[in-house]
Amino acid sequence: MGDTDRKIFVLDTNILLHEPFAIYSFKEHDVVIPMTVLEELDRIKDSKRDVARDARVAIRALENLFKDATPDEISEGIPFSHEQQATGTISILADYMLQETFKAFADKEGDNRILNAVLYLQNKRAPRDIILVTKDINMRLRAKGAGVLFVEDYRTDQLIDDVEYLTKGFQKIPGDFWEGIDNVETSVLGSNTFHTFSRDAIAPSYVNQYLVDEESDFAGRVADIHEDDITIKDLSHERLLSRQAWGIRPKNTYQGMAMDALLDPDIDLVILTGAAGSGKTLLAMAAALEMTIEKNMFDKIIVTRNTPDIGESIGFLPGSEEEKMMPWLAAITDTLEALHKHDHCTEGSLKYICDKANIQFKSINFMRGRSIQNAFVLLDECQNLTASQIKTIITRCGEGTKIVCSGNLAQIDSHYLTPVTSGLTYMVERFKNFSGSANIHLNGVVRSRLAEYAEENL
Structure with missing residues (x-):
């Protein structure tokens, strides 16, 4: 040497x-x-x-x-x-x-x-x-x-130094949004209203970033960015909070932004981050059922997640692949039960919905090599995935497929991953400039007052 x-x-x-x-x-x-x-x-x-x-x-x-x-x-x-x-x-x-x-x-x-x-x-x-x-x-x-x-440590794959700097997916504008913005051109396309003004007025960094202010009812989403000007899709707080899917309405502005992205057919990838109990899985499943059953936009719903020891232990569980996956996907089945808890027969409703929406529970190990067409894919708990595993899943998605990736960076179970090296962090940073994706960090715990207090004080 x-x-x-x-x-x-x-x-x-x-x-x-x-x-x-x-x-x-x-x-x-x-x-x-x-x-x-x-x-x-x-x-x-x-x-x-x-x-x-x-x-x-x-x-x-x-x-x-x-x-x-x-x-x-x-x-x-x-x-x-x-x-x-x-x-x-x-x-x-x-x-x-x-x-x-x-x-x-x-x-x-x-x-x-x-x-x-x-x-x-x-x-x-x-x-x-x-x-x-x-x-x-x-x-x-x-x-x-x-x-x-x-x-x-190995830091070459680290895109940010501190998870606090991770893109949140929205920008809060202090005061009234329209103060200081001049020469606005407004256009109406169908039921949507768009505003175009000088890019210097605000400093959003990427397409599909949400904008909310602290005083007025304004809420919007960046539709297009040019060298000199920027186009905003007008949403408003009221409109965000009135969105609903499968009987579920947003409980706060953050859930409203998530619901807007989930129900938008032009967004192929939705990344949901946030604390336990912020509503990531519930919103994703509600949107999946709404778009698959009510709107017939997808042929099936595929639910998958990473399990650290799945390669060793899945074979010892009885039943088919889907039955073997059930212990790890209890969060999804719990969510389905919550969505149908007021039905006359919850168990019968779940069986009917699973058949009607063609819900498939798959192991992440068997996703490689597939080409998934016309499906709504929910990748849960993806804070435990590496960047290469995330790539394996996303590159499986073909035409007409929408994928939702959700995770909580405070709940990483992997031996070798930290919040800054998690595939979830990597994906948020890499896809923030892709016009077909949206990322929303869900603030606030809405599961229960007990869960909210535990998240803040434990």
Whole structure:
């Protein structure tokens, strides 16, 4: 590897599972892959876990780099490419040959070997910086305790530094919206009213962003943005709160904005974020039933969500795929029951509605490779998905399909995801400039006063 000013990055296994092509993020430096990482990738690639595909992709990426290299070149390091900007090298370290320097947790032998490799390089390559990169928080703590000088998280996929800066989907205008806005051109198209004025008057950042003010009854949605002017679709608070689907009316302005986006046939992707009890799933299911049964806009409703251990445990549950999924989709069935709780026979109504709307409960594992046409897709609890898993689902959607993704960034269960690296955050930021999508952060808990108090005080 030679003595240079380049840093040496040692990658943990979870980095390659989180982002199989992560090695190319370090191509101006030297990357070391411990043999332990390859062994762990080998075990995972044949497993039933949902990261098995990512393990195989990472292995193929490494094989493409090393396929023509000799054993000596692999251990010394080969260049990522011969391009001018790719000045770094990548190598494999046979860490099983190293003498033990750190040992703890007998059940964490793989982690111990990786730490040994980092400590070995730290001594041998001094004064060069040896940096361990891992998504595992406890591994970072153990590394620092073992004497590793530099430990980092993988942040290349991080679009924002703090979830507080995440786009909310709406902009609150202080005072009266129309104050300070001159030269407004108003046009009427069907039942919709549009206002066009100078873009300098307000500073919305993207199409389909909602605008509400604090004093008047004004509410609107950005319909179009040009270089000099902007067009707003006039909605008004009253109109937002009067929208209804399957007997459900919005309880606040935020739910009104969500309902407006859910019922708009021109919006293909709706992203709902917010606290537990803010109404994400209820609004989505109500809109799905309204548009599928009453308006005949879709042929079926597909409900799916990520389950951290579904690859291991779904097979042990009795019944068909849909019956196996029911324990994880209880939130959806609870919502359906809530929508029909006043019916004479709730159970009979649910069976009739599920048949009439052709509601299908699917595992996210079996969505890959499908092409979903003319369907309303509800992807629930997607804060636990990575960006690549989100992409897998959204790219399945064909013509006439609307997808609603909902999640709460405060309820992430994944070992390797944080609010800023969640696929939900990634999707909100990536799709905010897409005219066929809308994102609404639902403020306020409407489930019950108990749930609201718990959300604010626990």
